[in-house]
Amino acid sequence: MLSRIFIDRPIFAWVIAIIIMLGGIGAIYTLPVEQFPDIAPPQVNIRATYPGANAQTLENSVAQVIEQQLTGIDGLLYFTTSSSSRGQVTIAATFSKGTDPDIAQVQVQNKVQQAISRLPQQVQQQGLTVTKSNPDFLLIAAIYDTTDKTTNQDVSDYLVSNLQDTIGRIKGVGDINVFGAQYAMRIWLDPNRLASFSLIPADVTTAIQAQNAEVAAGEIGGVPNTPEQVLNATVTSQSRLSTPEQFRNIVLKTQTDGSTVRLSDVGRIELGAESYAVTSRVNGHPGAGIAVSLAPGADALGTAELVKAEIERSSKAFPNGYAYSFPQDSTAFIKLSVEEVEKTLFEAIILVVIVMFVFLQNWRATLIPTIAVPVVLLGTFGVFALAGFSINTLTLFGLVLAIGLLVDDAIVVVENVERLLEENPEMSPRDATIQSMNEITVALIAIALVLSAVFLPMAFFGGSTGVIYRQFSITIVSAMVLSVVVALVLTPALTATLLKRKGDEKKDGWFARKTQRAKDWFNNGFDRTIDRYGHAVEKVIDRKWL
Incomplete structure (x- = not known):
């Protein structure tokens, strides 16, 4: 029997549990945090500038030339093109979910290189940029002059010269877009x-x-020079x-x-x-803005913090009167969403512990399943890291639902040991644990297999919908599997050392004596409820026509 090894060696069981928890703690510090999983397909953007050209000229001389080369690229679903009267054209190539963004960017870059020689000379001189990023903005930072002594062109030129490249090199930044016109x-x-x-x-x-x-x-x-040449x-x-x-x-x-x-x-x-088509003002002051897009798979909160820290550091060298703000910051809503789910998670843990104590009515028996909760939860975060998931509302919601399920296995072990101690007052907790595990080991494994069979098929859904169901499914299945592992490894070691014989429990301290009246009241009420339910079932059976 597998559990017998850990019953005889409880320290070994604790070592395994600690390793699982340490792996989860390490994963928490490395996992990206976002509101939802990355369900958007990878996107690669191609940008070109043709000074003085209108939208029709850009479409005919630039966009169509590049579009004709975007063939034979692995995983390419479609591309969209937008041209503006400011002489700018953007082609967004969208790839199927699961495509490596780095490989997609390299393939698009190679195709663009083949089209450069056919583009107008002015476009070649301006250069083409190929970037990979999410389509939505992570945040927008604004720089403005509170003294109104400079123009928006002054602020824009300062932003482009001093912040654009620095922010673009930050880890997690996929693309940047400056709102404003620099000097020309x-x-x-x-x-x-x-x-x-x-x-x-x-x-x-x-x-x-x-x-x-x-x-x-x-x-x-x-x-070569003459021998007389010395300089x-x-x-x-x-x-x-x-x-x-x-x-x-x-x-x-x-x-x-x-x-x-x-x-x-x-x-x-x-x-x-450079362009007079845009006049930018921030809070009524001349200013400019820079929009930051997240790179695929990057940590939204971590990237936003790095960008804000860099702007804070650079603000010390701003000209007099210059200030900064963040008119749009999607991370605030991400933090709020994740914090609300985390709050719900902790509330669920507390409620589960209270319910277990009410029914088990023994702090020792309640402590054993309670210890299983952090071990399983932290171990699940380690599975997130191995599966490439992130900490988001869906994975945390899966943990909330799994809280009530992951303690079931430990409760089954404790209840069976308690039953054996009740039926055999002279039996030691160690012997009761050994006999209990002989009886229910197969049942514990069967429970995990049945629950996994319910949720695991959702992990094989395809497309963007599959990404949502996959994270939810793997979260619950991994929690169930770890719950069984804890029930077979750690819980038997705890029951053999923490539980007492029924005769010895009367020697417990003042807490047991103080709560005895409440226990009797609950047990009597619960027994009456069971009796009523039994009588109701008998009446229904006797009157089958109901």
Whole structure:
């Protein structure tokens, strides 16, 4: 008999229980916390920018070119495309549930690379980004100027320059989206003056690209050189242009008389906003925002805390008057939902313990199933880690439902040992435990198999619905299996050491004496209820026509 090993070696049983609990405690600190399991299929986003293009141009010259390449990708269900008049196009590729987001991103990236050569030159210069993230925003952080001394472009440029890349590198962040426009060099061309110099906008673009570039000028005195050469010098040339004055001096054309046409002759140059389509304000102050999307499978609460901590750290270097806030934060509702379920879980544990004490009427007998509760619950969290689950409302709800079931096995063991001690007053608790386990071991295993047979099939449902049922099913089944393990390993060791002979129980302390009157009152009432129920059943049997 398996239980005999642990009855003779109770320390060994405790060691196994402690190992189970330590595994669960370690899993709690590593499991992600979220409101619901990750039921949304993985999504990979492709973003491209075509300055000055309208939505129709983006659709014809960018979106269709990329869409034609998105074939032969494993697990791809569908993709959606959105183009805006601001020159931005986004393609969201959705994959079947269970697809590895990293593999999906690599495959999409490879397909995009094949399409780059067919895209307009301006799109290639801006670059394409391929990211994997959930479609919904985790939170939105806003930066604003409480003094109203700066513009929303000033705040946006500061956010992009100092926070965008830092937040994007935080663990768990899948994608970021900035609400606002940073600084850009704006060149407003005068069509009449262009025509007077026989120029077109393409000539201006070509001149800017040619003269606003980094050039490797080489060095003087480098090898091979003459023996007399003892020094060498690196030649540095003018870097990329950065001020309006430098852009104004760009030469567009040389006239036949030797005069030059500069950019300032055909237009107005100023440092303005990258886009004037958006004006962002926060609490009535000029500001900008940054939206953070969660990476697939990341810890929502942990990622949000890291983002907030990084913004808090960066706020120490904010310009005077700059402040931050979080207009949207989905983690607040996640915390509230999880806390409510955790509260229900603890309430269920307390109620189960009270009910057990009311019916067992022995603190020693009540303590044994009570000890099984934390062992099984913590062990179930360890199963979560092995199965790749998270701590969410569904898994916690499964634990709430399993509370009443997981103590059943321990109660069966205790009740059977109590019965044997009642029928055999001279029998020791150890002998009663051994005989009890010989009688009910098969029954305990059968109970676990029957309950598992009820809930286990739900674990094989497919699709997003299957994700919900799978977490609920595995939670209950794993709790039931661990309950049987505890009933076969730890509970027999506890009954053999904690329970007493019926004759010795009268020597218990003042608590047993103080509660004796309440026990008698409950037992008498319960016996009367049983008698009434028995008489009612007899009447129904005698009157079968009812």
